[in-house]
Amino acid sequence: QKEVEQNSGPLSVPEGAIASLNCTYSDRGSQSFFWYRQYSGKSPELIMFIYSNGDKEDGRFTAQLNKASQYVSLLIRDSQPSDSATYLCAVSPAGGGNKLTFGTGTQLKVEL
Amino acid sequence: SAVISQKPSRDICQRGTSLTIQCQVDSQVTMMFWYRQQPGQSLTLIATANQGSEATYESGFVIDKFPISRPNLTFSTLTVSNMSPEDSSIYLCSVATAPGDEQFFGPGTRLTVL
Numbered sequence: 096q097k098e099v100e101q102n103s104g105p106l107s108v109p110e111g112a113i114a115s116l117n118c119t120y121s122d123r124g125s126q127s128f129f130w131y132r133q134y135s136g137k138s139p140e141l142i143m144f145i146y147s148n149g150d151k152e153d154g155r156f157t158a159q160l161n162k163a164s165q166y167v168s169l170l171i172r173d174s175q176p177s178d179s180a181t182y183l184c185a186v187s188p189a190g191g192g193n194k195l196t197f198g199t200g201t202q203l204k205v206e207l
Numbered sequence: 208s209a210v211i212s213q214k215p216s217r218d219i220c221q222r223g224t225s226l227t228i229q230c231q232v233d234s235q236v237t238m239m240f241w242y243r244q245q246p247g248q249s250l251t252l253i254a255t256a257n258q259g260s261e262a263t264y265e266s267g268f269v270i271d272k273f274p275i276s277r278p279n280l281t282f283s284t285l286t287v288s289n290m291s292p293e294d295s296s297i298y299l300c301s302v303a304t305a306p307g308d309e310q311f312f313g314p315g316t317r318l319t320v321l
Contacts, residue, residue, distance in 0.1 A: 129309055138299055138312040139250070141208075183249060193238055193306050194265070197249040 098122065099186050101198035109206055114171040116182050116201050121165070124189025128160055128167045131183040133200065139183055143169065174205045209234050209302055211313035219319045220290055227286045228316045230300035235280035238303040240310065241273070245296045256283040256300075290320045 100119045108114045116130075127146050131139035143158040145151045145167065151158045157170040167186075171178055181200040188194055210233040220226050230239065239256040254262040254275055262275035277283040287294050297317050301310040 127307060127309075131312075138297075138315045141309055141311060144309045185250075187307055193240065193255055193303065194252055195250075195310060197251075199249045 098196045099184055099198040101182075101184050101201045103199055104202040105204050106201055107204045107206055108174050110174060110176060112174050114174045114178065114203055114205070116169040116171070116184075116203065117166060118168065118184030118186075118198055119166045120184075120186045120196075122186070122189055123162075123165060125162075125165075125186045126189065127187040128158070129185040129187075129195065130156075130158060130167075130169045131185060131197075132178075133181045133183055135180075142182075171203075174203075176205050176207060179203055179205050208311045209236060211300065211302060211311060213300060213313040213316050215316060216314065217317040217319075219321060221321055222291055224290055225286055225288045226290065226318060227284050228298055228300075228318075230283045230285070230313055232281045232302055236302040237280070237305055238308075238310075239277060239283045240301045240303075241275060241283070241285045242299045242301060242312075243296045244299060244315075250299065253285070253298075256285075287318065290318075292320045294318065295320045 130143045133139045145158040145160045155172045159168045183200045184198040185195040212231045214229045241253040242250045253268045254264040256277040258277045274286045297315045299315045300313045303310045
């Protein structure tokens with residue numbers, strides 16, 4: 096079982112719709128959860144991080160964390176073509192610490 | 208967030224040679240890391256660069272192959288030694304203010320080994 100799993104996609108949504116990206120993780124004691132956006136040929140860019148169960152909103156982005164079910168999701172409202180990218184979920188281990196384990200990423204395509 | 212630069216941005220190298228990649232941050236940071244992203248894959252942590260001491264390597268990565276230096280709180284280097292085509296990858300440094308904090312990535316170094 097992979098430590099951090101994401102559907103590779105591509106996930107296609109029309110412009111203006113809500114894009115929902117999901118991530119599950121295997122380490123029940125994981126502490127912190129991060130969403131990165133990576134455009135083709137570029138390095139990952141941090142979008143959101145979440146530490147506590149529930150929702151965290153930042154502009155058009157909402158991160159949702161459910162530790163009991165071991166999943167974290169990212170919602171993108173009013174999706175724009177510029178949101179088309181690969182979204183990487185990253186998890187830090189139980190006990191905190193520095194090592195981030197990344198999922199393989201979900202490719203999002205926002206279509207006009 | 209800190210401004211991070213990497214040199215070189217890309218390089219094409221011959222098998223058996225070595226390449227040193229530099230990572231420079233515009234402010235002092237506690238944590239610096241080196242990652243590899245192989246074609247079509249996600250990021251894998253190579254090591255944590257420790258200021259003034261030996262780097263902490265992840266399973267599957269060894270100092271002889273990937274020596275790392277970190278002479279101060281704003282600079283680190285990663286050397287890819289005795290390269291083979293399997294080392295063709297993007298190498299990224301990242302920084303964090305404190306252990307467990309969010310990490311920010313440099314622009315990456317795209318390495319091709321022939």
